[in-house]
Amino acid sequence: MTASHYAPDTLERADTWRGDALCRPDRLRAEKISPDIWYAEKTDLVTRREALSICERCPVRAKCEEDSLAREGKASAKSRYGIRGGRTEWQRYTEYRRRAQRVKDAESAKSA
Numbered sequence: 001m002t003a004s005h006y007a008p009d010t011l012e013r014a015d016t017w018r019g020d021a022l023c024r025p026d027r028l029r030a031e032k033i034s035p036d037i038w039y040a041e042k043t044d045l046v047t048r049r050e051a052l053s054i055c056e057r058c059p060v061r062a063k064c065e066e067d068s069l070a071r072e073g074k075a076s077a078k079s080r081y082g083i084r085g086g087r088t089e090w091q092r093y094t095e096y097r098r099r100a101q102r103v104k105d106a107e108s109a110k111s112a
C-alpha cells in the first residue's frame with residue numbers, strides 16, 4: 001500500500017499533533033484495520049461509519065478537521081476524496097463553503 005491510502009499527513013511530521021492521530025498506520029495495524037477504511041466507496045455506509053467512529057474518539061480530531069478544512073480550498077478533486085477530520089468529502093466541502101461565505105459576508109458588512 002502506498003502512503004496515499006492513509007489519512008492525510010499521518011506519515012509525515014509525527015512530532016506534531018499528527019503523531020497522536022488514531023489513523024496513523026502503526027495504530028491501524030495494531031487494531032487490524034485496513035488503511036483503506038478512509039477511502040470507502042460512498043455506498044459502503046458501514047465502512048464509512050466505522051471510519052467516522054474512529055475519528056470521533058481521536059484525541060486530535062479537532063486539529064485534523066481544521067487542517068483538512070484549511071486544505072479544502074486548495075485541494076484537487078482527487079485529494080478531497082476520503083474521510084478526514086471526522087467529515088466526509090461532502091461534509092468538508094459544505095463546511096468550507098459555509099465558512100468562506102461567512103468571511104465574505106463579514107467583509108461586505110465592514111465595507112458597507
